Amino acid sequence: MKLRLETIGNGDQTSGQRRGRNHYSRLYRKFVFLTLICSLAPLFLVGWGIYIYYSGFSRMKIESYFKSQVDHHRGIIELFLRERTSDLQLVVFTQSPDYLQKTPNLRRIFNVMNREGSFFADLGIIDDQGRHLAYIGPYDLMGKNYSKTFWFNEVMKKGVYISDMFMGFRNAPHFIIAVLRTDGNRKWILRASIDTEYFRSLVENVKMGRTGEAYLSNREGILQTTPRFSGKIMENAPLPAVFFRKESGIGILETDRDDPNRRFPRQIVAYTWLENPRWKLVIKQDYSEAFRDANHANRAALIFLHLSLLVILIISVISTRYMIKVIKKRDEEADRLNRQLTQASKLASLGELSAGVAHEINNPLAIILTENQVIRDSVEEILTLDESFKTELFTSLSQVDAQVQRCNLITQNLLRFSRRTRSRLETVNLNAFLEEIIQLMEGRAKGMGIQFSADLEKDLPSFLSDPSQLQQVFLNLITNAFDAHDGKPYGTISISTRFNNQREGVEIVVTDTGSGIPPENMEKMFDPFFTTKPVGKGTGLGLSITYSIIKRLGGDISVQSEIGKGTQFNIFLPFMPPADVQENLDDVFVNPPSSA
Amino acid sequence: MKIPRILLVDDEVAFANNILKLLSKRGYDVIAVNDGASAIRTIGEKEFDVVILDMKMPGMDGIATLKEIKKKEPLAEVVILTGHGSVESGIEGMQLGAFDFVMKPVSIDDLHEKVCQAYQRKLIEEERVKQQESGR
Numbered sequence: 001m002k003l004r005l006e007t008i009g010n011g012d013q014t015s016g017q018r019r020g021r022n023h024y025s026r027l028y029r030k031f032v033f034l035t036l037i038c039s040l041a042p043l044f045l046v047g048w049g050i051y052i053y054y055s056g057f058s059r060m061k062i063e064s065y066f067k068s069q070v071d072h073h074r075g076i077i078e079l080f081l082r083e084r085t086s087d088l089q090l091v092v093f094t095q096s097p098d099y100l101q102k103t104p105n106l107r108r109i110f111n112v113m114n115r116e117g118s119f120f121a122d123l124g125i126i127d128d129q130g131r132h133l134a135y136i137g138p139y140d141l142m143g144k145n146y147s148k149t150f151w152f153n154e155v156m157k158k159g160v161y162i163s164d165m166f167m168g169f170r171n172a173p174h175f176i177i178a179v180l181r182t183d184g185n186r187k188w189i190l191r192a193s194i195d196t197e198y199f200r201s202l203v204e205n206v207k208m209g210r211t212g213e214a215y216l217s218n219r220e221g222i223l224q225t226t227p228r229f230s231g232k233i234m235e236n237a238p239l240p241a242v243f244f245r246k247e248s249g250i251g252i253l254e255t256d257r258d259d260p261n262r263r264f265p266r267q268i269v270a271y272t273w274l275e276n277p278r279w280k281l282v283i284k285q286d287y288s289e290a291f292r293d294a295n296h297a298n299r300a301a302l303i304f305l306h307l308s309l310l311v312i313l314i315i316s317v318i319s320t321r322y323m324i325k326v327i328k329k330r331d332e333e334a335d336r337l338n339r340q341l342t343q344a345s346k347l348a349s350l351g352e353l354s355a356g357v358a359h360e361i362n363n364p365l366a367i368i369l370t371e372n373q374v375i376r377d378s379v380e381e382i383l384t385l386d387e388s389f390k391t392e393l394f395t396s397l398s399q400v401d402a403q404v405q406r407c408n409l410i411t412q413n414l415l416r417f418s419r420r421t422r423s424r425l426e427t428v429n430l431n432a433f434l435e436e437i438i439q440l441m442e443g444r445a446k447g448m449g450i451q452f453s454a455d456l457e458k459d460l461p462s463f464l465s466d467p468s469q470l471q472q473v474f475l476n477l478i479t480n481a482f483d484a485h486d487g488k489p490y491g492t493i494s495i496s497t498r499f500n501n502q503r504e505g506v507e508i509v510v511t512d513t514g515s516g517i518p519p520e521n522m523e524k525m526f527d528p529f530f531t532t533k534p535v536g537k538g539t540g541l542g543l544s545i546t547y548s549i550i551k552r553l554g555g556d557i558s559v560q561s562e563i564g565k566g567t568q569f570n571i572f573l574p575f576m577p578p579a580d581v582q583e584n585l586d587d588v589f590v591n592p593p594s595s596a
Numbered sequence: 597m598k599i600p601r602i603l604l605v606d607d608e609v610a611f612a613n614n615i616l617k618l619l620s621k622r623g624y625d626v627i628a629v630n631d632g633a634s635a636i637r638t639i640g641e642k643e644f645d646v647v648i649l650d651m652k653m654p655g656m657d658g659i660a661t662l663k664e665i666k667k668k669e670p671l672a673e674v675v676i677l678t679g680h681g682s683v684e685s686g687i688e689g690m691q692l693g694a695f696d697f698v699m700k701p702v703s704i705d706d707l708h709e710k711v712c713q714a715y716q717r718k719l720i721e722e723e724r725v726k727q728q729e730s731g732r
Binding site for chain 1: 608610611615618621
């Protein structure tokens with residue numbers, strides 16, 4: 001287990017424990033949720049607005065396109081029928097019936113009329129009795145009498161007549177255009193049937209895309225051309241009458257799922273009525289094909305929306321992670337400062353207490369010491385006293401002296417810890433200083449099988465510090481390192497110095513290969529009177545004094561330790577001690593006591 | 597030979613009595629008082645060679661007493677008694693003309709040595725002053 005201890009306490013762990021992992025994951029979820037809400041709400045709003053507007057717009061566009069197509073196509077069909085009617089009128093009003101009755105003449109006229117396209121399927125002359133006087137066409141219709149047919153009556157009444165599709169004598173679907181000419185008492189009719197296939201291709205010419213169809217049907221809803229998909233000529237048209245109430249219109253046709261003729265579930269239908277004859281022109285197209293571009297745009301928008309969602313999600317997760325990291329770092333920093341403050345105030349109050357206690361103890365100690373001496377002096381004077389008793393008494397008195405000195409040492413340490421001693425700043429060459437300390441301790445180290453290893457930064461500048469206090473710091477650390485090697489046959493204490501340009505100071509690392517510090521002691525190790533050493537061996541003040549000295553000199557100290565592997569103390573010392581320490585410099589260093 | 601006369605100023609009665617006994621045994625003429633005011637009064641009555649002066653006393657403290665002593669008896673050498681936490685007051689005392697300071701708890705041998713040194717210094721100073729006066 002490896003622990004890192006920042007200055008005091010167990011660093012990151014405390015903040016982790018105090019706030020808990022849950023605190024940050026809750027914060028994380030909350031932040032992600034809020035970021036998503038803040039980003040997605042406007043995105044959906046804008047997306048929804050654009051979708052509504054664009055859908056309406058594209059629907060309107062498509063409908064108006066259909067409307068214009070159906071109107072335009074109606075014009076073409078009407079023009080075709082008018083032109084064909086005019087063709088017949090031209091012939092009937094410019095040629096005599098006698099001329100037309102002659103088959104070669106009629107054939108020539110038929111050929112001329114079909115020169116631009118095979119508009120007409122056949123052409124015939126009929127007299128006012130309904131008799132077929134002459135005929136050019138593929139059917140055998142000569143000699144037929146039309147006086148009983150519906151169209152004959154109509155043309156006799158109106159003069160010009162365009163019929164609906166009918167079977168007639170030829171027994172095939174067709175429609176005719178008939179023109180009547182009256183000349184005195186004489187009446188005759190020029191009748192032509194329009195080529196059904198040609199007319200169908202003309203009507204179909206408007207067909208749109210793969211699924212579009214166009215057809216004509218009459219007022220009774222009978223198909224006048226064969227639609228591309230639904231139904232056949234002369235059959236009932238597939239569309240309900242409700243569609244055709246207006247002169248022209250547009251709508252959506254939904255086909256039931258169980259309709260056997262269901263080819264397209266949904267179609268857009270545009271229609272318009274022709275003037276003459278009263279046929280309705282219907283244009284249909286599968287809805288999805290008609291709206292393909294709009295749907296395509298919608299799909300693209302949907303993909304874009306999903307991509308945006310993904311990007312927002314990723315960004316919010318990443319940015320939240322970053323934010324949480326920053327917050328965590330700040331919290332940890334605040335915790336660290338808090339702990340430092342707590343430790344500092346703890347040390348300060350303990351320092352006050354210790355100083356008071358030390359002072360108060362000094363006086364009784366002084367009395368005990370002098371009292372001891374008084375006894376010693378008095379005993380010396382008694383000449384009759386047994387020599388062995390005297391020796392025993394003096395041994396005891398010496399023991400009292402020794403214990404008083406021990407108490408004295410404790411009070412000295414207490415006072416040092418309580419910062420009652422002043423810093424004496426001098427220029428310190430740290431490398432030389434450390435080498436001296438190593439030399440001083442080397443003898444004792446050898447006896448314990450411990451080796452020193454120094455890795456000192458060359459050209460480290462000399463700086464102002466308190467050598468006697470620094471000596472105490474390093475002696476404390478090295479003595480602790482010695483104690484940590486108890487029970488180990490050999491070990492190493494490494495000391496390194498590094499110049500820290502950024503913080504304008506020096507970093508000193510003291511590492512030992514000792515037994516390490518148990519995690520539970522890490523928090524308390526800088527506390528005064530905390531010791532793991534046996535009674536009488538340590539006062540528990542060494543590391544507190546070290547800590548308070550380093551702090552007073554404006555530096556910091558941290559420790560990392562691994563059980564069984566060793567401990568590492570990292571010390572930073574600034575080249576310039578804090579201002580309050582430097583003020584003492586004026587008192588102590590610049591004006592040294594004259595009579596010392 | 598003149599017996600060196602010492603004034604011991606310490607508010608700790610037991611301590612003062614012990615030091616009085618111990619120094620008397622070592623051949624000094626010691627008078628012990630327990631506060632600054634008594635010390636000043638006693639200085640006015642008799643001549644002292646060395647003053648052992650505790651710094652921390654109720655009422656008139658060591659520094660004020662030292663100033664008064666130095667005013668009344670400039671030739672008397674003052675050895676300051678101070679605690680470990682009050683090294684500064686010892687140094688301050690030395691800047692005001694005290695001979696040296698010793699830290700409590702002090703062994704009688706150390707104190708004796710310090711008093712000896714102070715007495716010798718006093719004798720030298722006295723000699724110097726005498727020569728200056730006769731030279732005039």
